Amino acid sequence: MGKGDQTREAVLEFASARACTVGLEGLSIGTLAKELHMSKSGLFAHFQSKSALQVQVLEHASDRFVEEVIRPALRAPRGEARVRALFGLWIAWFHRQEHGCIFVAAITELDDRPGDARDALASQQRDWLDVIETVTATGVATGEFRADLDTRQFALDLYSIALMLHLTVRLLALPDAIPRADTAFENLLNGARA
Amino acid sequence: MGKGDQTREAVLEFASARACTVGLEGLSIGTLAKELHMSKSGLFAHFQSKSALQVQVLEHASDRFVEEVIRPALRAPRGEARVRALFGLWIAWFHRQEHGCIFVAAITELDDRPGDARDALASQQRDWLDVIETVTATGVATGEFRADLDTRQFALDLYSIALMLHLTVRLLALPDAIPRADTAFENLLNGARA
DNA sequence: GACAAAAACGAACGGTCGTACTATTCATGT
DNA sequence: ACATGAATAGTACGACCGTTCGTTTTTGTC
Numbered sequence: 001m002g003k004g005d006q007t008r009e010a011v012l013e014f015a016s017a018r019a020c021t022v023g024l025e026g027l028s029i030g031t032l033a034k035e036l037h038m039s040k041s042g043l044f045a046h047f048q049s050k051s052a053l054q055v056q057v058l059e060h061a062s063d064r065f066v067e068e069v070i071r072p073a074l075r076a077p078r079g080e081a082r083v084r085a086l087f088g089l090w091i092a093w094f095h096r097q098e099h100g101c102i103f104v105a106a107i108t109e110l111d112d113r114p115g116d117a118r119d120a121l122a123s124q125q126r127d128w129l130d131v132i133e134t135v136t137a138t139g140v141a142t143g144e145f146r147a148d149l150d151t152r153q154f155a156l157d158l159y160s161i162a163l164m165l166h167l168t169v170r171l172l173a174l175p176d177a178i179p180r181a182d183t184a185f186e187n188l189l190n191g192a193r194a
Numbered sequence: 195m196g197k198g199d200q201t202r203e204a205v206l207e208f209a210s211a212r213a214c215t216v217g218l219e220g221l222s223i224g225t226l227a228k229e230l231h232m233s234k235s236g237l238f239a240h241f242q243s244k245s246a247l248q249v250q251v252l253e254h255a256s257d258r259f260v261e262e263v264i265r266p267a268l269r270a271p272r273g274e275a276r277v278r279a280l281f282g283l284w285i286a287w288f289h290r291q292e293h294g295c296i297f298v299a300a301i302t303e304l305d306d307r308p309g310d311a312r313d314a315l316a317s318q319q320r321d322w323l324d325v326i327e328t329v330t331a332t333g334v335a336t337g338e339f340r341a342d343l344d345t346r347q348f349a350l351d352l353y354s355i356a357l358m359l360h361l362t363v364r365l366l367a368l369p370d371a372i373p374r375a376d377t378a379f380e381n382l383l384n385g386a387r388a
Numbered sequence: 389g390a391c392a393a394a395a396a397c398g399a400a401c402g403g404t405c406g407t408a409c410t411a412t413t414c415a416t417g418t
Numbered sequence: 419a420c421a422t423g424a425a426t427a428g429t430a431c432g433a434c435c436g437t438t439c440g441t442t443t444t445t446g447t448c
Binding site for chain 2: 020021023025026099100104107108110113118122125129153156157159163164168171180183191
Binding site for chain 1: 434435436437438439444445446
């Protein structure tokens, strides 16, 4: 990895953290450059436009997510254990993001702004839903979950619990946000079991 | 209502629609003025700062929400019918917002930005959760719902279904987004019934 | 250590940002 | 109809926006 890719990575790393607070549109080339102690034009040269930067920020974050959530979860035994690992690693990811999850932030920022960034995010989130569904299906295969379980519905329900957790923790600061999410998760599992 | 309040209302009405797309921070005095065919300074004079505009936009939208969702729902008979009315009017509100629900958009935009706007939004959403919980409690009172129902958990679960619907409809454009939300809602009701 | 390529820089562009002033037009009560 | 205050417009401000261009510094290779 040459010097170029090295600083590009550093920029994306910093920018993806910053975007959690100010949003993808709120990112500014000048501010990023200042905070990273480089020149505006030097930073800009790594991307050819701001929108390209935004897309690459999303891709960078997605790579992280795969590495830190999906891949470790797949090491858990198939079935309920893997579903639990997936959810647990997901909310651990949430809590590790000091300024919120960039995907959750981007979901509402981009949902009405057509463009490359929106397309990239939508594709990522559809993939993520598919992963949840596939992992859920291993629970059906092991017999832990009902044979007639609607795995798609399960995946959507699981996602909605995570979304709500993000809201209750970050904006509302409810003291019982985490146990509430746990309760919802256990209820979901109870309904899925054989 | 004098001329001043009249145009102020018009500005807030337009701005609250615009904010669904560009966000509260993305609102710009100059652009708003241009689109409303008035001068930047003339528009600005109605608010003393951009952040005051943002707070008033949220308050304006909240008044609308009370008028179009909460008040009509309270006219439904106590109990499950009222819960159904609340949820139905809520998602009808969603679908009426051509560019997304401003509250959903603001939730993730403001969750890491301390300030008046964030405080106002958090307060609104806590109140809204309380309304859902209170309405749910009427279902316990009528005996339609279990006496030991956790109304708080019910309110959070209901909210999470709505959040997920917003995501699946607006960003992911899933064709079965609405029936999926309906299914989740019916499952929630089934678990609550006596 | 020379040399080409890659990377970072500095300055400048036209524009827009929020905000502050002053001036002008309008609406309203009498 | 007129006076008065409210409402709107005009102008300017310093700062920052994304982007371009030409130059300088750094890097990697023989």
